[in-house]
Amino acid sequence: MIRITKLEGKTLSSTITKLNAPLTQAFDCQLSSESTIAVAPTPTMCSVQAQRLADFDTLTAALEYAAGGTTGYNFYDAKGNLRSVLSYQALRQNAQASAQRLSGLGLVRGDRVALIADTTPEFVELFFACRYAGLIPFAMPVPVNLGSHVVYVQQLRGILEGSNASAALANVDYINFLREAAEGVQGLQWVGTPEELGKLPALDVTPQSNQPDEIAYLQFTSGSTRAPRGVIITERALMSNLQGIVRSGLEIRPGDRCASWLPFYHDMGLVGMVMAPMVAQVSVDYLATRDFAIRPLQWLKLISRNRSTVAFSQPFGLKLCTLRVRDSDLEDLDLSCWRAAGVGAEMIRPDTLRNFAEKFAPAGFDTRAFLPCYGLAESTLAVTFSKTGEGFKSLQVDAGMLVDRKMAVRLQAEGRKYNEFVNCGRALPGHTVKVIDDAGQELPDLRLGSVLVKGSSIMTGYFNNPEDTLRTLQSGNWLDTGDLGFLFEGDLYVTGRRIDVIIVNGRNIRAQDIEELAEQQPEVRTREASAFGITDVNDAMTIVLVIECRLTSVTDRQSLTSRLQRLVYMAFGVNCLVELVPPHTLPRTSSGKLSRFAARQGFIQRTNLTDHQLSAESRDN
Amino acid sequence: MATDYNDILLRLCFHLKQFTSPDVTIIPETDLINELAIDSVKLLNLVMEIEDEFDISVPLNALADVQTVHDLAKLIHHIKSAK
Numbered sequence: 001m002i003r004i005t006k007l008e009g010k011t012l013s014s015t016i017t018k019l020n021a022p023l024t025q026a027f028d029c030q031l032s033s034e035s036t037i038a039v040a041p042t043p044t045m046c047s048v049q050a051q052r053l054a055d056f057d058t059l060t061a062a063l064e065y066a067a068g069g070t071t072g073y074n075f076y077d078a079k080g081n082l083r084s085v086l087s088y089q090a091l092r093q094n095a096q097a098s099a100q101r102l103s104g105l106g107l108v109r110g111d112r113v114a115l116i117a118d119t120t121p122e123f124v125e126l127f128f129a130c131r132y133a134g135l136i137p138f139a140m141p142v143p144v145n146l147g148s149h150v151v152y153v154q155q156l157r158g159i160l161e162g163s164n165a166s167a168a169l170a171n172v173d174y175i176n177f178l179r180e181a182a183e184g185v186q187g188l189q190w191v192g193t194p195e196e197l198g199k200l201p202a203l204d205v206t207p208q209s210n211q212p213d214e215i216a217y218l219q220f221t222s223g224s225t226r227a228p229r230g231v232i233i234t235e236r237a238l239m240s241n242l243q244g245i246v247r248s249g250l251e252i253r254p255g256d257r258c259a260s261w262l263p264f265y266h267d268m269g270l271v272g273m274v275m276a277p278m279v280a281q282v283s284v285d286y287l288a289t290r291d292f293a294i295r296p297l298q299w300l301k302l303i304s305r306n307r308s309t310v311a312f313s314q315p316f317g318l319k320l321c322t323l324r325v326r327d328s329d330l331e332d333l334d335l336s337c338w339r340a341a342g343v344g345a346e347m348i349r350p351d352t353l354r355n356f357a358e359k360f361a362p363a364g365f366d367t368r369a370f371l372p373c374y375g376l377a378e379s380t381l382a383v384t385f386s387k388t389g390e391g392f393k394s395l396q397v398d399a400g401m402l403v404d405r406k407m408a409v410r411l412q413a414e415g416r417k418y419n420e421f422v423n424c425g426r427a428l429p430g431h432t433v434k435v436i437d438d439a440g441q442e443l444p445d446l447r448l449g450s451v452l453v454k455g456s457s458i459m460t461g462y463f464n465n466p467e468d469t470l471r472t473l474q475s476g477n478w479l480d481t482g483d484l485g486f487l488f489e490g491d492l493y494v495t496g497r498r499i500d501v502i503i504v505n506g507r508n509i510r511a512q513d514i515e516e517l518a519e520q521q522p523e524v525r526t527r528e529a530s531a532f533g534i535t536d537v538n539d540a541m542t543i544v545l546v547i548e549c550r551l552t553s554v555t556d557r558q559s560l561t562s563r564l565q566r567l568v569y570m571a572f573g574v575n576c577l578v579e580l581v582p583p584h585t586l587p588r589t590s591s592g593k594l595s596r597f598a599a600r601q602g603f604i605q606r607t608n609l610t611d612h613q614l615s616a617e618s619r620d621n
Numbered sequence: 622m623a624t625d626y627n628d629i630l631l632r633l634c635f636h637l638k639q640f641t642s643p644d645v646t647i648i649p650e651t652d653l654i655n656e657l658a659i660d661s662v663k664l665l666n667l668v669m670e671i672e673d674e675f676d677i678s679v680p681l682n683a684l685a686d687v688q689t690v691h692d693l694a695k696l697i698h699h700i701k702s703a704k
Contacts, residue, residue, distance in 0.1 A: 078678060143685040146654055146664060152685060171684040215651055294669045324665075575664050 020293060039085050039514075041074040041306065041490045042283045044257040047075055047598030051254055054243040054279040056212040058235045059334055060131050062279040062303060065331055067092035071283040075121060078291040080298050080305075086121040091128060094121075098129035099609075100193075100202035105190050109208070111133040112163045112218065116170035117180060117264035119288040122194040124264075124274060126169055131216070132207050138163060138218035138230065139265035142174060144290070148584075149177070154182035154439050159228045163463060167592075169194060212236040218463055219377040222403040230463035231377045238275070240381035241457035245272065246280040249373065250310060250340055251384035258284040259293030259308040261299050261317070268345050271381040272312055282310075295323045299331050300363070302544075304333045312342035314350060316527075318356040325359070336364035340388055340605045344373040346593055347496065347512070348422040350394045366373060367391050374494055376480055378472065380457040384433065386425030393423040395493060406448040408486045408493070419513075421485075431455030435477075435485060435493050443486075450498055451485045452478040456621035468577050499596050504534035504541045504574050514545060514576070523551060523560050530586050530599035543568070543576040546582045546599055579603065629675070630694040631699070634672050637690065642652075649691035677701055 047283035047581055056062040072087030086094075102113070114131045117123050117139035130137035143152040160168060160181060167190040170178040173192050181616040182191045212215075216238045246252040258277045262269030269289075277284045285302045292299050300321065303311055313321075329468065343353065357367040363615035368391040394564050397408040399417040413416045427433045434442050435449040443449045458479050461469035461596075472480050482499060485494040500511035511531040518529035528548040533541045545564060561578045568576045587598035636649045638669060640646070641657050653659045668679050671693075676698045687693050 060634060078672075127638070144681060146684055147686070147688045149685045173680055177685070186665065269681070293664050320665075 021601070032433050040083060041082055041285065042072040042085060042087050043070055044283055044307070045254060046071050046281055049281075051252075051281055052538075053246050054239060054276075055211050055597045056239060056279060056440050058131075058214075059216055059275065059279075060128070060210055061237065062239075063088060063092050063095070063128060066278050066281045069170040071281050071282050073121065073124060074283065074285045075119065076285060076291075076298070076302060078288070078295060080301055082122050086124065088281065091121075091125060094125045095203065096127035096132050096207075098133035098197065099202060099207060101197050101200045101474070102129055102133040102135060102167070103205055103207075104201050106202040106325050107133075107135060107166050107189070109134060110215065111166040112136045112138060112140060112314075114160055114163060114165040115167035116142060116168075116174045117270070118142050118171060119249045119261075119264055120171060122171060125585065126197075127274075131210060133209055134210065134214075135167075136215050136217060138165075138220060139270055140220070141263070141265045142289075143177065153177055153181045155228070157185065159230075161216060162220070162228050162465075163230050165192070167423055169197065188216045197321055199483060210235055212239070219266075219270070221377050225391060229465055229468055232463055233380050233457075233498045234388075234460060237380050237457045237459065238271070239279070240278045240430060240455075241271065241382055241428070242276050244430065244457065245276045245382050245385075246426050249382055249388075250342075250371075252277075252280045252282060252310075256280075256282050256309045257306060259265065259287075259299060259302045259306065259311045260284060261287045262312060262314075263288055263289045266345070267377040267381045268312060268314070271344070276472055288560050293320065297325045300325065300333055300335065300360070303338055304335055304363075304616045307337040308379055309337055309339060310340045310342070312344065312455050315343060315352045316346065318343065319352055319526075322352075322359045330360070330363045332364035333360070335360055336366065338365065338369050340371050341365075341369040342373060343392075344375060344382075344424075344479050347494065348372050348390070348392075350420050350422055353392050353422070364596055372422050372424050374482075374483075375494055376481055378459045378481070379453055379455070380459070382428060382457075383431060383453050383455075383481075384425045384427050386423055386491070393421065394420050395488065402448060402495075408446040408488070419495070419510075421495055423488075424492045424494055426492070427453070427455070428457075431457065431489065435487055445488050446486055448484060448486050448495060451481045451483045451494065452493065453481055471569060497531065497596065499600075500545055501504075502531070502541060504533070504543065509543070509572050509574070514543065514572070515570055516537075517571055518545060518547060518564055521560065521563065523549065523556075527594055528583075528586065530594050530596055532596045532600040532603075534600070534604070543572075543577065544600070544603055546579045546581055546586060546603055549580040550583060551580070565610075579607075581606075623704070624683055626698050627690060629697050630690070631672060633671070633690065633694050633697065638650065638676065640667060640697045647690060649689065649694070653690065653693065654688070671697060672691065675701060 011483055026488050049069050072364035075084045077083045103467050115123055115126050115137055127137045131418050138155060164187050168178055168182055172193055179191055182188050212235045214235055216235045220228045221229050229287040249259045258273060258275035262273050264270050285306050287299050353370055368389055371388055372386050372392050373382055374384045374427045396411040396418045398411055399419050401407050402419060403407040433453045434452050435447045436442055437450060474480055482498050484492050484498050485492055496510050496512045502509045502511055514531035515529040520523050524547055532544055534544055535541050557580055564578050565576055587595050637647055640663050643661060675697055683696050687696055
C-alpha cells in the first residue's frame with residue numbers, strides 16, 4: 001500500500017534546500033558552486049493567465065490557480081543576492097510531494113503540525129503541504145535574543161502543548177531547540193527536519209479536497225509568560241480576509257509586486273505577505289527578518305531594484321530604516337515605485353511616519369504611499385484599511401479631555417497638551433467596528449471606548465481554550481479586540497490597549513503616556529518601560545512603572561527613580577512606584593510588543609505583593 | 622588555532638569598546654548583556670560590524686547560546702574555521 005515514489009518535485013525541492021541551505025551547511029564547499037547558480041526572480045507580470053483576486057474557496061484552490069502562472073516567491077540573502085526562487089508552480093508541486101510524506105506519518109485529518117518559521121522556501125512548502133494533507137499547520141517563532149536558549153525552548157514547549165501538535169518540523173538551524181522542547185510532550189508523534197521528512201516514504205493517496213468550514217491554520221499570539229493562545233482561523237474566514245485585503249485594502253492590480261522582511265510566524269508576515277500575494281498571483285521578494293534588522297537598507301534596495309509596489313512594516317521597522325540607513329545610501333535608491341507602504345501591527349505614531357518620509361523623500365519616497373491599517377490575529381489579520389494613495393491622516397485631540405471625559409475633542413487652541421492619533425481607516429466589506437463603554441453601550445463618534453469587531457473573518461475561538469474564547473467572543477459574535485479607540489466619520493482611531501488604561505481616582509490615564517514619558521529619559525530606551533495599575537484591598541489604584549535598566553551605580557539608579565516619580569507626578573498628578581529591573585526582564589509577545597498584562601503578572605510575582613507593601617516606596621532590585 | 626582565536630578576541634574587543642563607556646575593561650568573561658549592556662539595537666549594529674570585519678554571517682540560532690565575550694569570540698572562530 002505504501003509506495004515509495006520518486007517525484008519530479010523532489011529534485012527541485014532539494015536544489016532549493018541547498019540553495020537556501022542554513023549556514024552550517026552553506027560552509028560545505030560542494031554547495032558553493034550550486035549556490036552561485038544565476039537565477040532570475042519570478043516576473044512581476046504574469047503573461048499566461050488573468051489575475052484573479054482571492055475569489056477561491058480554499059487556500060489550496062487558490063494555489064492550484066496560481067500554479068498555472070509564472071509568478072511566485074523569491075528569497076534573498078543578507079547581501080541582497082537572490083538565493084532561491086519558488087514559483088507558485090514549484091510550490092504546488094513540492095507541497096504536494098511533501099503532503100504525501102506527511103500522510104505517511106499516520107496522522108489524522110485535522111491534526112496539528114508545528115513549523116518553526118524561518119524565512120525559507122521549506123517553511124512555505126510545508127505549510128501548504130499540511131493543507132494538501134488535510135492537516136492544520138501553525139508557525140512557531142525563531143529565537144532572536146542573546147542568551148535566550150532556555151526561554152525560547154520554554155516558549156516552544158508551551159506552544160507544542162497548547163496546540164496538541166502531532167508533528168513538528170524545523171530546519172537544521174533550529175532542530176536542536178525543537179527536540180529539546182519536544183521532550184516529554186504528549187501526543188507528539190514525529191519531530192524532524194524537512195530533509196528527514198523528504199527521506200520518508202510517500203503515501204500515494206488522492207487528497208480529499210478542503211472545505212471552507214475546515215480550520216486552515218492556527219496563529220499563536222502570546223509571548224513568553226502567559227500560556228500561548230492559538231487563534232483558530234477557518235478557510236472561509238481566511239479567504240474572506242484575504243479578499244478584503246487584496247481588493248478593498250490594497251486594490252491589487254496587474255503590475256503589483258511585494259517585498260517583505262516580516263517574520264512568517266507573525267500574522268502580518270504570514271497572512272499579509274505570504275498568503276495575500278499568492279491568492280492574487282503576485283510575486284514577492286523576501287528578506288529574512290534577521291537580515292533586515294541588521295541591514296534595513298537591503299529591504300529598501302529590494303523595493304528599489306525590483307520595482308516593488310507593496311511593502312508592509314511595523315512602525316518599529318520604519319524607525320530602524322530611519323535610524324540606520326546612511327544618507328549616502330539614499331543616492332542608490334529609487335522608491336518612487338512604492339505605492340502602498342502598509343503600516344500596522346502596533347500603535348502608529350505620526351512622528352515615526354513623518355521622520356521616515358522626510359528621510360526617504362530624496363530617494364523618491366512618496367508620503368502618499370503610507371497606508372495605515374488596523375487588525376489582529378483574532379480577525380485573521382486585517383480589520384480596517386485607510387484609503388490607498390492618500391497617505392496618513394491624523395487627529396490632534398485635547399489630552400485632558402481624553403483622560404477626564406473619555407472624549408476626543410479636536411484641538412482648538414495652541415499650547416494645550418494634546419495626543420495625536422493616526423486614522424486607521426474603515427472596516428473591510430463584511431465587517432463592522434463599534435466602540436462601546438464599560439457598560440456595553442455603543443458610543444457615538446469621538447467617544448473613547450473599547451473597540452469591537454464583527455464580520456466574516458473573525459476567529460472561531462482559541463484552540464482548546466473555551467474560557468478565553470468566551471471572554472473574547474461576546475454575544476452576537478462581537479470580537480473584543482482589547483484595544484481602545486474612537487470612531488470619527490466612519491474611520492477608526494486606535495489609542496492603545498485597554499489594559500493600558502489606568503483609572504486613578506476616576507481619571508483615565510493611558511499607560512502609554514507614562515511609558516512615553518519614561519522613554520524620554522536618556523537612560524531609558526523605547527520598548528523598555530512598562531506601566532500598569534495595581535489595586536489594593538481598599539480599591540485604591542497605584543501606578544507601577546517597570547523600567548529595564550542598565551545603570552549600575554546606586555546614585556544613578558536613585559536619580560533615575562526619583563526623576564521618573566517627579567515627572568509622572570508633574571504630568572498626571574499621581575504618585576507611582578518605580579521598579580528598575582535587568583534588561584530582558586519585561587515579557588514580550590511574539591511580535592516583540594511589550595505585554596503589559598504579563599509585565600504586571602511578573603511584577604506581582606517578583607514582589608510577592610501584599611497590600612501593605614503597596615504604600616512602600618519604590619523598589620530597586 | 623590559538624593565535625586565530627586571540628586575534629579574533631582582540632579585534633572583537635576593539636569593536637565592543639565602541640559600544641561601551643571608555644572606563645569599562647573588557648575581558649573574555651565579561652557578560653555582554655549585563656556588563657556591556659548590549660541591547661537589541663546595539664546587538665544589530667554589533668553583528669553587522671562583526672560580519673563586515675570577519676567576512677562571515679552570524680546565524681541567529683547560535684546567538685541564543687552567547688552570553689560572554691568569550692562565547693562570541695568562540696562562535697566567530699567556529700564560523701570562520703568552518704568556512
